[in-house]
Amino acid sequence: MALIVQKYGGTSVGSVERIKAVAQRVHRTREAGHDVVVVVSAMGHTTDELIDLARRVTDRPDDRELDMLLTTGEQVSIALLTMALQARGCPAVSLTGWQAGITTEAVHGRARILSIDTARVRRELEQGKVVVVAGFQGVTPDGEIATLGRGGSDTTAVALAAALGADRCDIYTDVAGVYSADPRVVPTARKLDVITYDEMLELAALGAGVLHPRAVECAKKHKVVLTVRSSFTEEEGTWVKEVADMEQGQVVRGVAQDKNVARVTAVGLPNKPDTLAALFTILAEANINVDIIIQNAYDDARISVSFSVAGEDLPRTLEVLTKHRDRFGFASLMSEEGLAKVSIVGAGMVSNPGVAAAMFRTLSEQGIPIKMVSTSEIKVSCVVPQADAERAVRALHTAFQLDAAERVTVHG
Structure with missing residues (x-):
């Protein structure tokens, strides 16, 4: 008998019919003799709808109260x-994040998990119940949601799996695994049977929405x-693990995009050793x-920094930098959205030179301007106009021979 953590996203529990299917x-899984902990998201677009509701009340909702509002979405799902499990004769209990013992740092809206006290979850499992936990939430040391x-x-889900010593963690979504690109953008994207933690971490951090970067980081650790x-x-699906057998000749495994990027440039900063640190x-x-940082020195005394x-x-x-303008003494502040x-x-x-050059050449042939570049041993990133992003992804996917023969079906 194994202990399995299953996570279901918003699309997977987006309707009563889908909730019954998940149940x-x-x-x-429970009838197969396994202990099961289930983590669920809010139904469908509930979180977006709650945010919209808050912004109809005020342009700048208080962070604490927004968290109080948003956590209700997951509570509905659990x-x-x-109820659906109980209706099937399967003993189950729902727990909010704080009832499940999840303690987070005192940051609203983007808190990190500090610790998990698994006593309550283990007690419910010992009683033969499926434990259904609200994802996305926890409680601070001071008792704040x-x-x-x-x-x-x-x-x-991954943090619970780690804390419980689970045999595995299954992330259920609306696509059949991790693909070489977002199937919604590239219908001929190829499903990967296996991918390394490092590759998955890069893809997730760079905009691949199938997994959250912090989840991959936790799984790797x-x-x-x-x-x-x-x-x-x-x-x-796709297995994410420490080492994957590389496909013969396949240097690039995936193409990702993040369409939520802005650039800031501080012009005329003093050229001192501690400027960037401060x-x-x-x-x-x-x-x-x-994310990406570029420094240019235009004389001995001054530099400009874009990021x-x-x-x-x-x-x-912009608000923070403007507030500290006198401290840093920059001449001007510029920004670019879209x-x-x-x-x-x-x-x-890492062992194949010329990959970056091939990427730049492909974008150039498509007439797509490159505004910033960042590289590591296993990735190359280019900042481009948002309007060109999907075209760039498709062109790169084809250029690096990642296209599959069949189109992908995406549910939801």
């Missing part, structure tokens, strides 16, 4: 799924056996994640 799958940010249910598969079919410390203290942030962080970034980051990823890139 059937969970019950079947209660309904538990906090959310984990977009995709946080993935993180909840704690060696959680991870699968990604569809809740709509019985098709075998600048990015201020942004880190404001919980603003910075990318998430689109929704742009107003706060950008996207397109990336190629593959563990084989």
Whole structure:
């Protein structure tokens, strides 16, 4: 008998019919003799609808109260799924994040999990119940409700699997696994049977929506056996693990895009050794994640620094920098919205020169301007106009011979 954690996303529980289908799958796993912990997201577009509701009340909803509102979405899902399981004669209990012992840092909207007290979950499992846990949420050490940010249910599931010592964690979604690109953008994307933690982490961080980066990071750290598969079919999914057998000759394994990018440029910063440290410390203290960074020195005394942030962080970034303008003494502050980051990823890139050149050439042939570039051993990223992002993904997918013969069916 194994202990299995299953996570179901919003599309998988998007209707009463889908919830009943999930209950059937969970019950079947339980009848096979396994202990099951289920983590669910809010139904369909509930989170977006709740955010819209809050913004109809105020342009700038309080972070604490927004978390209080958003966590209700997952509570609806866990209660309904538990009822569906009980209706099938399967003993089950629903637990909110805090009832499941999930403690987070005191940051609203994007908190990280600090610890999980598994006593309550283990007690319910020992009583023969399926435990249905609300994803995306926890409680701070001071007793405040906090959310984990977009995709946080993935993180909840993997963290629970790690804390419980589960035999595996199955992430159920609306596609049959991890693909070489988003099948909604590239219908001929190829499903990968296996992918390394490092490749998956890069793809997730670069915009591949099938898994949240923090979930992959947690799985890698704690060696959680991870699968990604569809809740709509019985098709075998994708295994995410430490080492994958590389396909012969396949240097690039996937293409990802992030269409939520903005660029900020601080012009005329003093050319001092501590300038960048001070600048990015201020942004880190404001919980603003910075991605690509480019520095240019235009004389001995002054430099300019450009960096990318998430689109929704742009107003706060400009606000923080403007507040500290006198401290840094920059001449001007510029920003650009409507950008996207397109990336190629593959563990084989480290030993194959010329991959970046092939990427740049492909984008050039498509007439797509490159505004920023970032590289690592297994990825190359280019910031391009948002309007060109999907065209860039399709062109790169074809250029690196990732197209499959058949088109992918996407549910939802």
